[in-house]
Amino acid sequence: MNPLRMPFWGVDAAWLFYLLAALAMACLGLGLWEKISLWRQGRRAAPAPSSKQALGPALADVLLGRRIWRGGRIAGLMHLMLLWGFLGLFLGTCAVAVDHYLISFLHGRVYLWFSAGLEACGLLLVLGLMLALARRWLLPVARLERRPDDTLLPLWLLAVACGGFMVEAARLAATAPPWGAWSFVGYGLAGLFPGPEAARELFPWLWWSHALVSLGFIAWLPWSKLAHAIAAPASLYLQGQPLAVLAVAAEEGDLAALGLRHLLHLDACTRCGRCVEACPSARAGEPFSPRDVLHRARRQARLKYSPLYRLPWLRGRRQALLERDRAAGWEDAWYCTTCRACLEVCPVQAAPIEMVRKLRAGLVEQGSAVPPPLMDTLEKLHRYGNPWVAKKGAKAAWAAGRDIPDLSRSGQEADWLYFVGCTTSIDTRAQGIARALSDVFTHCGVSFGTLGKKEPCCGDIARRLGEQGLMEEQIEATRDLLNGRGLTRLVCTSPHCFDTIKKVHPLFLEEGLPLRVLHYSQMLHRLWRQGRLTFDHPMPLKVTFHDPCFLARHNRIVDEPRGLLGAIPGLELVEMAEHGLNALCCGGGGGRMWHEIPGQANLAVRRLEQAAATGAELVVTACPLCLIMLEDARKTGGFEDKFGIIDLSELVARALRLTAAMDEEAV
Ligand code: SF4
Numbered sequence: 235m236n237p238l239r240m241p242f243w244g245v246d247a248a249w250l251f252y253l254l255a256a257l258a259m260a261c262l263g264l265g266l267w268e269k270i271s272l273w274r275q276g277r278r279a280a281p282a283p284s285s286k287q288a289l290g291p292a293l294a295d296v297l298l299g300r301r302i303w304r305g306g307r308i309a310g311l312m313h314l315m316l317l318w319g320f321l322g323l324f325l326g327t328c329a330v331a332v333d334h335y336l337i338s339f340l341h342g343r344v345y346l347w348f349s350a351g352l353e354a355c356g357l358l359l360v361l362g363l364m365l366a367l368a369r370r371w372l373l374p375v376a377r378l379e380r381r382p383d384d385t386l387l388p389l390w391l392l393a394v395a396c397g398g399f400m401v402e403a404a405r406l407a408a409t410a411p412p413w414g415a416w417s418f419v420g421y422g423l424a425g426l427f428p429g430p431e432a433a434r435e436l437f438p439w440l441w442w443s444h445a446l447v448s449l450g451f452i453a454w455l456p457w458s459k460l461a462h463a464i465a466a467p468a469s470l471y472l473q474g475q476p477l478a479v480l481a482v483a484a485e486e487g488d489l490a491a492l493g494l495r496h497l498l499h500l501d502a503c504t505r506c507g508r509c510v511e512a513c514p515s516a517r518a519g520e521p522f523s524p525r526d527v528l529h530r531a532r533r534q535a536r537l538k539y540s541p542l543y544r545l546p547w548l549r550g551r552r553q554a555l556l557e558r559d560r561a562a563g564w565e566d567a568w569y570c571t572t573c574r575a576c577l578e579v580c581p582v583q584a585a586p587i588e589m590v591r592k593l594r595a596g597l598v599e600q601g602s603a604v605p606p607p608l609m610d611t612l613e614k615l616h617r618y619g620n621p622w623v624a625k626k627g628a629k630a631a632w633a634a635g636r637d638i639p640d641l642s643r644s645g646q647e648a649d650w651l652y653f654v655g656c657t658t659s660i661d662t663r664a665q666g667i668a669r670a671l672s673d674v675f676t677h678c679g680v681s682f683g684t685l686g687k688k689e690p691c692c693g694d695i696a697r698r699l700g701e702q703g704l705m706e707e708q709i710e711a712t713r714d715l716l717n718g719r720g721l722t723r724l725v726c727t728s729p730h731c732f733d734t735i736k737k738v739h740p741l742f743l744e745e746g747l748p749l750r751v752l753h754y755s756q757m758l759h760r761l762w763r764q765g766r767l768t769f770d771h772p773m774p775l776k777v778t779f780h781d782p783c784f785l786a787r788h789n790r791i792v793d794e795p796r797g798l799l800g801a802i803p804g805l806e807l808v809e810m811a812e813h814g815l816n817a818l819c820c821g822g823g824g825g826r827m828w829h830e831i832p833g834q835a836n837l838a839v840r841r842l843e844q845a846a847a848t849g850a851e852l853v854v855t856a857c858p859l860c861l862i863m864l865e866d867a868r869k870t871g872g873f874e875d876k877f878g879i880i881d882l883s884e885l886v887a888r889a890l891r892l893t894a895a896m897d898e899e900a901v
């Protein structure tokens with residue numbers, strides 16, 4: 235006997251099945267059409283770039299769940315079981331359709347292996363679903379929510395998979411084909427039926443129940459969380475590609491126009507909560523959740539741009555929901571420190587750091603819900619070119635008494651432009667970094683100069699605060715100055731200036747001299763490797779290093795500062811519990827340096843608690859904002875007699891015995 239498939243065995247009224255299937259497919263089609271229409275609008279607002287190089291990593295992320303494994307083995311295993319189980323059954327169903335309607339190939343040995351393969355996929359899916367439910371209900375993982383659809387979705391899919399096995403078991407019990415054991419799960423379950431007659435009688439009931447549950451699932455699929463299966467691969471493919479600069483147009487109040495990439499992020503999010511677990515603001519108990527920001531933005535995007543909500547009978551509901559969201563406001567967007575910890579852990583690269591920027595841009599454009607101190611900072615940036623003092627030309631004060639060429643003047647030349655940055659040149663504590671660094675450069679024989687009091691703001695603060703127009707002005711002013719003076723080699727004190735000049739300036743200005751930008755830790759590390767920076771005096775100290783977010787996570791610079799620390803004889807580096815790419819943010823980024831909002835926690839104190847646990851005598855960092863935040867927290871958090879805070883440049887200058895820049899009494 236030739237083993238083969240028996241479609242519609244024991245079932246009457248196949249026409250009814252086709253009718254229901256057509257309805258389910260129509261719902262599926264409608265859901266997909268809505269999503270694609272939305273994404274197409276985003277594509278018009280900001281087309282996404284494409285690259286072949288991004289394809290390989292994206293496929294590895296999707297098919298092997300690379301990023302999911304990073305967050306835990308059980309999560310990785312569960313996702314692989316669900317993905318491969320579901321994918322296998324989907325492809326199997328397509329093969330059955332081809333066999334039934336186009337080319338018959340499912341017979342003989344092919345059919346037997348096909349049956350065994352489908353059994354394995356079904357089993358994988360069932361085990362994955364059980365694990366998913368256990369992680370929510372039996373051994374709950376704190377970051378996972380228990381919303382109704384978080385339970386309904388796995389239960390429904392479980393009903394589909396188990397229903398399929400029971401239908402198969404009833405058929406095998408009724409017909410007892412000699413090859414039945416190849417369908418090993420159904421074969422095992424066939425014993426549950428008292429006899430062939432009972433199985434034959436039950437079969438149509440089981441078949442129709444399975445058909446209804448399965449078709450219902452197909453209809454629900456694009457409206458459920460499973461829609462991430464389409465958006466997440468696209469989001470992963472687009473991540474890491476150059477960011478398109480998006481024109482900001484506040485629309486209907488809150489959310490600025492979104493590009494394709496943003497819209498894909500919104501649909502890719504699986505609500506896994508890893509971003510919440512990693513977010514320093516959420517962890518500190520501030521009223522902010524990156525996951526919720528993304529989901530409110532998703533709802534707003536749908537309400538505003540979905541073609542379905544333009545239907546006359548949905549307009550009233552749309553308006554009511556928009557009003558509700560507007561009343562809730564977006565003030566929580568100001569809690570974000572833009573530390574990128576969420577993106578580091580997000581398995582689909584959807585985390586809301588970019589969305590927060592868009593939200594802030596919308597709020598600033600309207601002038602609403604912007605904390606007053608931030609308005610003051612923006613005002614200073616507009617009028618005086620820095621966020622600190624109402625005084626133009628304050629930027630050169632730190633260099634008084636030093637013979638540093640001012641490269642903004644004609645006739646002055648140097649190999650490197652030292653871009654000091656607003657905070658380093660104006661804040662009295664951070665000025666120590668500029669002085670120490672200029673001493674170290676001079677000691678190493680580096681030919682460098684600054685732009686003196688003409689140094690413009692690089693645009694980072696305006697960018698982080700959502701002031702797109704001002705940011706563009708500042709970027710243009712900086713680039714004009716650099717081009718006019720033929721300056722192409724820059725070394726920055728602040729990781730924030732470094733990040734903005736390196737990544738954002740080229741997006742806005744296609745023309746101009748090609749820039750080579752370094753953070754000073756990279757420059758000093760290079761000098762040390764070239765033998766131009768040597769440490770001859772032992773420094774018996776136990777130190778820990780606080781990685782600035784814009785150095786580590788945003789630019790992957792973690793080894794250079796540690797290399798320098800390791801080069802100082804006698805210095806012992808002890809790491810904090812969270813360091814490198816996982817370092818906890820001190821709370822100085824994202825404009826938080828300049829404002830306080832209700833419920834705001836002192837994130838720097840939390841960071842220093844981790845530092846205190848290492849027993850280090852000194853906390854070293856490499857960013858003026860981190861330095862100020864940590865220095866403040868040392869005083870307010872009661873760490874004054876435990877350790878000192880110092881910038882890496884100051885430590886290097888001290889190790890070279892160039893300066894006593896370190897706060898002596900703090901050590
Ligand atoms: S943004 Fe990413 S990390 Fe956060 S809930 Fe969504 S998928 Fe998870």
Ligand code: SF4
Pocket residue numbers: 509512513514515516524569570571572573574575576577585586587590
């Ligand atoms: S960038 Fe940092 S502060 Fe902002 S949402 Fe992500 S983890 Fe939270």
